Amino acid sequence: MASRLHVADSRPEDWVYVSEGGATIVFSYRGTENPHFQGRVLRLRKTALSNNDTGHSVEEEPDDPMIAFQRDVISCIVPQAFLPDLDVILLNESWLGAIECLRNSDRPQERWKKDKIDKRRRKGVLATNLVGGEGIVAVEIKPKWGFLPREHHLSPQTVSTKTSTCRFCMHTYLRSQEGAFPTDYCPMDLYSRNETRMVKAIHDLWNAWVRSDGSLNNFRIFVSGKVIKPSHHDFHDVPIGPPDTGVSSSFNSGFIKETLMENLMRLLLDTRVLDIISTLQRTLDELDIEGLSKLCSMSKADLASMVAGPTPEDWRDFIRCYQTSYCTWDHANPDPKNIKHYLMAYLLSATFKDCSIILRFNQGGGSLSSHSVSIIDLDPKPMNKLGEWEELDRRIVEGYRAGGQQKRCAP
Incomplete structure (x- = not known):
């Protein structure tokens, strides 16, 4: 060794x-x-x-x-x-x-x-x-959930809400009712591959970043390895524009914002990373937490009782299954004998629902390589969180419906 x-x-x-x-x-x-x-x-x-x-x-x-x-x-x-x-x-x-x-x-x-x-x-x-280096500007985005669940396993009480409004937007509403900073950002816009909607998503992330003074965890800016916040005195002098234009980078003029938005869009449109993340989220979460709970009940268990996490060999076995037979299963009618793999699939989906991407570029623009976008925070999630997630899902949907909200998040 x-x-x-x-x-x-x-x-x-x-x-x-x-x-x-x-x-x-x-x-x-x-x-x-x-x-x-x-x-x-x-x-x-x-x-x-x-x-x-x-x-x-x-x-x-x-x-x-x-x-x-x-x-x-x-x-x-x-x-x-x-x-x-x-x-x-x-x-x-x-x-x-x-x-x-x-x-x-x-x-x-x-x-x-x-x-x-x-x-x-x-x-x-x-x-x-991924955020360091002299003259390097890096933006961290936590995209969150990029899909709406299928109807198969949703209850009559939740199906119309869950298939219309994305999980992030419902959770945002609940958090705003509890005093958190509101945001107009919808992950479905960012994942859409529609340039107009993607631009809106980036602007919504920026606006929430400014209103919260950088306290929200789904959008962060680093310059030469240092995290920058709107209230920082040195933010007004961030050298993020082309170096030879002679243009002063003024926060108030919007120059920093528009230049950053342009660079982010160039990178996002030039990479498959969002497609990869959303596909993995969706295909690994075929049942929704409601369907997973029903399958556990059929197996004489409940999500809150799940404690023992998968071993490394369990994960290697699951990956072999995912890359071969998993996609051929009848997920609308899941077989209880596959409960272990469905649980692991949901855990892995949760990893991709909570990961971040780092978009990195030189402050003067320049060429963009395929290595300009990276995925981070891909930690394994613990099995004992399943019961907590089930309860949170119920609370989010009930709170959203009780508030009379009816936002439609386009897929």
Whole structure:
């Protein structure tokens, strides 16, 4: 086995905070002493504040599941050109404690109040830095659900709503009723391949980004590796336009917005990445959570009782099935003997419903290569979330119908 990098071969102060999600936090390398870390980001697992860091750590813990999952599952159904490189990096508690002390104040308040770096971990992930590089502008978009479910397994109470309004728009309505920032963005527009609708989707993402001062998690802008927000004083001087035009990049004039929109549209129209994501979401979720629940009942179980996650061999077996016989099954009348594969298919669909794409280009425009778009956040989802998702689905649809909403999301 080749020798692995150790995080202690770098200084904690050479890593800067980039972003984080529910499970991981990301730092990018800004040092110059170790070329092995150049152009890479460090992804570390998080844990709840209530967890005690002095507890037992596994000296021979397995590699981060993200690495095996990308190698054995994701790379079999997504072209490698759209995936970042992932490598194992060894960790130690004192180094993790040092970077936490240095960078915790850079994290959003709602994050550091809830969780922290899991300092018991002995292995992390070193990945391609898709948002870094001098003069590089990168936009992260979380497209979300790109399809409407089939009628087969929907109840009489939900069928007209679910086949008319997409899941994201219903969930947006519920969140707005609970005080979240509203947004007009509809994923169906972004996935449509209709340029007019795609432009509308990008503008809606931008407008929600501005209104929320960048707090929504489905649209983020990075310049030279640094996240930019509308309220930042340096946003007005973002050099995002062609460098030789002499045009001042003024936020108020809309120059930054229109130039960015043009670059994003060029990339999105030139790539298959949205088609790949929406196809995988739809084909892996043939039953909807309602149909999956019915199938579990036929198998004398319920979604809330599902705890044990698939093993690596289970995933390899499922991928073989998905690439061969899965598409020939009668999904309108699912066979209870296939319950395990249907559960795994739904978990994998959830991964693609929650992934992000990174669109990356030089600030002066220039040529666009096939590597300008990447898919990230392709973590495996846990089986024990199924019951929670079932309840959330019920709450979203009931809340949307109770509010008298009737938006029609065109497929």
